[in-house]
Structures are given as structure tokens and as C-alpha cells.
Amino acid sequence: MNLEKVVFAFTIIFALTLNIGFFIGEIDNPDHHHVYELYAAIFVNAVATILKFGDRSHMGAVLLASSLVADIQLVAAATVWAYAVYVAETGLTPSTIASIVSLAGGAVVANTISVALLTIETVLLRR
């Protein structure tokens, strides 16, 4: 067992689970989507991205790419949130929260790809 691999896999899977946690719920109901969940998802995703830096294999490149996609989706979600509440001052209307959650949904897909790739790599290595 390799501690580096544990941390790496942990972060990637944790990024997915946190993201799912935020994503689950009625899409247009603000009560179902808590801001702390989004915050945690963004932080863990950032950590996952940084951990993937410097891996020169092809697998590493795809993992980094999917992580970057998730980052962009989540940051976009957070930006929409901040814009709606503090700039446009419309508050969390159903349409706003729906677009935030759907952006997070895109990040979920990217995270799923990451986890799938990780699983495939592990299976290939272990035979």
C-alpha cells in the first residue's frame, strides 16, 4: 500500500461524493442545496487538481483535464450564486438555483470520469 496513492484516490473520490451531495435534491429548491456543500466541493476539487499536476502519462493528462473541467463548472456555479445574491440582488430564485445546480451537475459528470479512469487504471495494474 502506498500512502500517496491513498491520498490521491481519496481526494478524487471525495470530490465526487461531495459534489453529488450538493447536486442531489430538487433542482429548483434552494433548501435542498446548501452553500457549505458547494464550498467543500470546490476546495476538494482544487486539491484534486493540484495533486494531478506533473503526471506526464497519458492517463495523468486526461485526469488533469477532467479535474480542470470540474473546477471550471463549480467556480462558475459559485460565481452565478454570488452574482445573483450580491450583484443583481435577485436572491435565490428557482431559476437561479436551477442553473447553479445544473452547472454542478456538469462537474459531477467530470468527477465521475475521473473516478472511472482511476478505477480502470487500478484494474489494469492489478490484473
Add this chain to the structure above:
Amino acid sequence: MNSMFFLILRQMRLPLLVLSAVYAVATLGLTLIPGRDPDGNLWYMDFFHAFYFISFMGTTTGFGEIPYPFSGGQRLWALVFIYITVATWIYTIGSLISLLQSESLRNALTHYRFERQVRNLSEPFYLICGYGDTGSKLVAALGTRLMPATVLELRQERLDDLYLSGNPIFMPALRCDASKPDNLVLAGLTHPLCQAVVAITNDNAANLHIAITAKVMNPDLKVICRADSHEVEANMASFGTDYIVDPYDTFAHNLGQVIYAPSQYLLARAFRGQNGDPIPTHLSFPDGRWIICGFGRFGSSLNKEMVDHGLPVQVIEANPTLPDLPADAVIGLGTEAVTLNEADVMNSVGIIAGTHDDSNNLSIMVTALQLNPELFTVVRQNVQANKLLFEHSKANIVMEPSRVVAEHIRTILVNRTIDDFLSLARAHDDTWARVLLKELRELATPGCMPATWEVNINLEEAHAVVRAIEQGRTVRISDLLMDHTDREQGLRCMPLFHTDPRGAFCLPPRETTLEIGDRLLFAGDEWAAFKMKWTLLNSTALWYVMTGEVEPQTSVGRWLNNLRAS
């Protein structure tokens, strides 16, 4: 470039992780600590404002407490994290700066830059390994002819010299071990435009390694090597090194030529020199007893050459255990009058100071001249830095190994045809050479070497001639020797050399017919070279020198011409 980017990313992983963790904790804490708004209501900071506050706090910008004045708890949290974020930033930026300054990254950067410069070379170029005394002379000679070269050298201070030498064209250079195959490939060993590899480092083993690498990686490439010992020479020749230059043998051979064929020697020197150099004057090499001081590689080569030509030689050598040392050799340095007298300097005609120590060589010469002022002196100069000293030493001949090698290689690289011509010329006797020298002297500015230029009969260099031959006309060398503005006037030049499929000829007869693919060498003044280009490239000019008529250029002109003819 790619690898460098990944290197930076990899090294920056930890600093970036720490930075994001600190920001995450600081932001989270601010949203959890209760505050009071101006009306006294309980108030929690939201993520948007918390992140905004932490961002400007972390960079010590300090816009104040927003949106409301902080509570004691919030201030305590901010107080702790001001120090933590600032320290984290210093750590991150410090890591980045030390990474950018690290030796490995800067090496990667220079290698990458050099690789790109070599890859982008769009003209034929030469790969020069070793930028010592020889290398610098060679690169300077290539530079004046605007021929690019890539340079590999071990010592940084030599490369600084290259950058400061003011070459008219840019020569990519890299500090690295040229005997490593990777570095040779980096410098263009497998580049399609690479013309030749020149191995002139001061390490025999490295030169050998470069030669074998070049022959294995790119068998079609010309390989030119300096070799200081006969074993290495034989080894290099065994795998087909094209040119092996041994400075001592070359010089000994030249000196031998001075003795038995002085005009041949002058001819070779004249053509190996640069344009506009004075034509070397005749050396009267005295016939009689000679003294050679130092029986190393140089001394033994000379000894062999002189004994072969029947000159009596007396050797002085400090080391009595050297192999092949003549039995009658005087043991000693040769710097003291005692040793020189023992070698009978009074009854000798010349002395060769050929040890590997410059001060000793000069001392030998000065002491010998004091004993016998009539001596002919040949002195070996080992270090380029002593050039001035030797110039003032009044020695008849100064032998500098690096110059001998540089001149030889320059002729091979810069003007292949001259080398071919000289090797053919060697077959002729000395009278032939003397007559030719006299003719050459009359061609150019008095006392100076005439310019030499090569003409290839192909579409690029002799468009008009090729067209004329294709139309079935006969073009002779004599046609090219006429002035295209007035064919009664000959150009001040002469053909030296002509190659065609039947063979190569020195001083070809002027009525020789030219064929496509022929190669010619001319000597004459620069103006003649310029005018000859007209005849070679311009059909009207060529037609005029061939027939004495000006061919009409337009349809109307041709029609009128035909009308008049009929």
C-alpha cells in the same frame, strides 16, 4: 518546453496545496464566526464576502472590515490568519522563484533554446565540437563567409568568447560534453542540412568518440577530426573518418615541402590563406646540418621528414627513455649553451625549437641565436595567448598547431575545390608551380592573393549556360573568360581546375567544352568574378560573348531581325 512546464507544475504542487488549504480554512472560519450588524442583530458573513475579505487580507491590501465592523471573534480569526496567509504567500512565491533559478531548470531552458535554434537553421551548416584556439579560428573563418555553424564546448568562458567575438551571423552554441551522442543530435547531427562534423576538442578520446558517433548515426555525413597520435589516427581511419588532421604531421609535411618543392609549398599556402593576404614570399631554406630540440610528437615527425629528405639532423631531448630516440641524441633541454654546444650549434644551419613549453622554445631560440646568429629558426607556439610574443621573436617560421589544423579544415569546409586542385597540383613538379605562381601574381593587386571562386554548371549558378547547352550549343571555358560588355576585353582571371565525368584536370585548356554538372575553379580579381556571374546567368550576355551579336529580346525585335536576315 513541455517537460519544463511539467517540471514546474510538479514542484509547485505542495506550495499550491498549502495555499488553497489555508484559504479554505480562513474563509470557512469567517462564515462560522458570529458578528453583529449596525442594528445589533446576529449576523453571519457569507462566502462571497468572506472570500473577498480573505483575498485582500492575504495579499496585505487591507480594505478594512466589510460589510460591517467585525466582532471580537471575527477580529481574532483575521488576526491569526493575516500571519498565516502572508507566510504561505512568501513560501509559495519563494518556491516559484527558487524553482525558476534552479540549475536544472535553467539547463533545460538553454537546451530547449539551443534545440530550437538548430532546428530552425535553414541553410547548410557545420557542427563544430570544441571551441578552443582551433575552433575559434575556424568559426571566425566560416563567419566571414556567412556559413553557419553550431558549436559544442565544455567551458563556459570559451562560449562567452564566442558571443563577444562579433560574428556577422549567429552561431548557436551550447555548453556541454560533445562526446555524448544526445548532445551531438541536439546540435544537428541528424539534421538534413548538416554538412560535416568537425571534432577538434583538445581531447583525443573525445574526438574519436565524436567521429564514431557521427559515422554510426549519420553515415553520409562528412567527418573531420583532429588527432594528435598515430594510434588514434589509425583507429579513426578504420571506420571511415573522411579527413584526419594531425597538426604535427601536417606541419612536418609542409616543412618537407619547403625543402624539396618550395614553389609547391608557396602555392598551397597562397590558396589556403584568406583572400587579399599577401602572397607568401619565397623562403630560402638552408641546406646543411639541423638541430631539433624536443623529440615529442612534433620533433619526431620533423625528424622523420628531414631524414627522409637526406638532411643531417642532430636531436636534443631531455628524456633519454623515449622510444625511437636516435642513438646520437644529446640529452638535455637545449635552453643552456652547454647542451647547444654539445649539439654543435656553431656548425649547424638551422634549429627547430619544438618542445611543448613556450618559454623553453623561446629560450632555446634566443640562446642558439646568441651562439650562432646565422641560424634559421623554426619555433613551435603552443598557447594562443603567447601570439604577440612569438610575432616579435624574429623566428623565421612560427609553427602553431591550432593554426595548422584550422587552415587545413577551413580549406576542406569552405572550398572543397581548392583542396582537390592542390592534391592534383602536387603531382606536378616545382617548375610548374613556379610558373603558375608567377601568373597568379600578375592577375591580382600586386603582392596579394587573387580571389578564387567556384562555378558549378547547374540551373542555380549558371542558368544561361545550362539553357544554351540544352539547346545544343557548344559553350567553352574561353567564352566565360570574356567581358560581357566588350568581348574584345578578357576578364582578369584564369581557370585553375575543371571536373567532369571523365575526371579532374588542373589548368584546363581554354577551348574545353562545358557540360551540365561540371565544376570549375577560377582565380582572378573580384571584379572578374562579378562580371563572370553575368555571363553565367544572363542569356543575352552569354549569347553576346559566344557570337559577338546582341540577341533581340522582344517578338518585334526578333521579327525585324529575321526580316533583315532573309
